[in-house]
Amino acid sequence: MTDFASLLLPDRGQPAHGIQLIQPAQLDDWVATQPERTRVAVTTAQFTGKPGSVVILPGHKPDEWSVVAGSDGSDDPWQLAALAAALPAGHYRFHDDVPAAATLGWLLAHHRFDRYRSTGDPIPQRILLTRRPAEIDAMVSLAAATALVRDLVDTPASDMGPADLAAQVERVAARFQASLTVTQGDDLARGFPMVAAVGRAAVPARAPRMIELLWGDPTHPRIAIVGKGVVFDSGGLNIKPTSGMLMMKKDMGGAAHALALAMLVMEAQLPVRLHLLIPAVENAIAGDAFRPGDVLASRKGLSVEIGNTDAEGRLVLGDALTRAGEDTPELILDFATLTGAARVALGPDLPALFANNDALADALIAAGTATADPVWRMPLWAPYNDMLKSGIADINNAGEGGLAGAVTAALFLQRFVSADIPWAHFDTFAWRPTARPGRPKGGEALGLRAAWRYLFNRFGAPKTNMTGTQSDPT
CATH class of the missing domain: 3.40.220.10 (Leucine Aminopeptidase, subunit E, domain 1)
Incomplete structure (x- = not known):
């Protein structure tokens, strides 16, 4: 590093x-x-x-x-x-x-x-000398968090399986004396059935797991940060073509963003009770892979018909979002490299932002503008819920007709979030296709600075810098 x-x-x-x-x-x-x-x-x-x-x-x-x-x-x-x-x-x-x-x-x-x-x-x-020493720690932390996202995304799946992702979280947890829970095996199948189903075709050494980090004073406001941790996405039985699979080591980019944001929260000692959740899976192909047409149980109790095994990220996030909401946090933020449709609509630089709360969306957009890390709000358009209807289950994981793919994916996630909990979903690319100064081709943090500025603005930071004043986060 x-x-x-x-x-x-x-x-x-x-x-x-x-x-x-x-x-x-x-x-x-x-x-x-x-x-x-x-x-x-x-x-x-x-x-x-x-x-x-x-x-x-x-x-x-x-x-x-x-x-x-x-x-x-x-x-x-x-x-x-x-x-x-x-x-x-x-x-x-x-x-x-x-x-x-x-x-x-x-x-x-x-x-x-x-x-x-x-x-x-x-x-x-x-080496840059600055006459504003109070801001050094904040800028160094933000650079380190950005570099963490890039490094995790750039690491090939051969060295970034579910266990490796859990090890990364464990290192961060140890650094900040946070508690860590990793759920696997039969406990995973009982508690997080969609996570278990998506990851069950992987070899035993790359078995799925739910990673949860808990940090902070329990009396402080509780926030949940969720990240999609699909370490490699073959598409499952709806296998991707070579061109679509080539960059799929980056499909854990949401988890990388979530971990980096959690690290910023803990490093700044924000007065919050932080709950980080990362469902870590490989969407592999084997004889026991989940199939199109299967009906999966979910932690929330909804039954989910599988319209496409390549729409796996929303499945693992559904279980994670359900778990995040069980402790009634004041806020849930999730990050995911979820849909190609968001990239078609907005290109590589703009994460699509979905939120069930207008004030939250407005504040995140303002934070993105202030930090040169823009996000673009897209609608949770309720009439499109009809595209997710299933003839045999409560919901289908793939929108019928192939239209509005980013919207229907976000609507699917919304079914697993309580309406009274403010929630925002970042459909981020986590990748830079061409090199620019300070931004090499490869893994990239997109939406991280916006989310961090929002959290800092909302919750403040008791930690003081060397001048005894509060640091600006960017």
């Missing part, structure tokens, strides 16, 4: 290269005030002031050079990712203060998933 804490340090006047951000509209006026050697350097580099453009300015001595970088004037974190990636190793400080959120990209520009590379890919360490 990248040591992000070593990359963002308090500015105590240490020697460092200065960085000045210039917007295109400011460039001509700024250049006019500079000495000749600066004007020559800017002209020679064809510096435009556009985001991503950089020019090194010579100083009086060889080690006194400084940096001018283009900017659009926003606090978009990824501008600094592009800048950091363009600089050599060393210590840096900005001439003018930059928002704390902007440092996230700087930190993540140093993260790589290199577990399987035979040769190292050393990253120059660009």
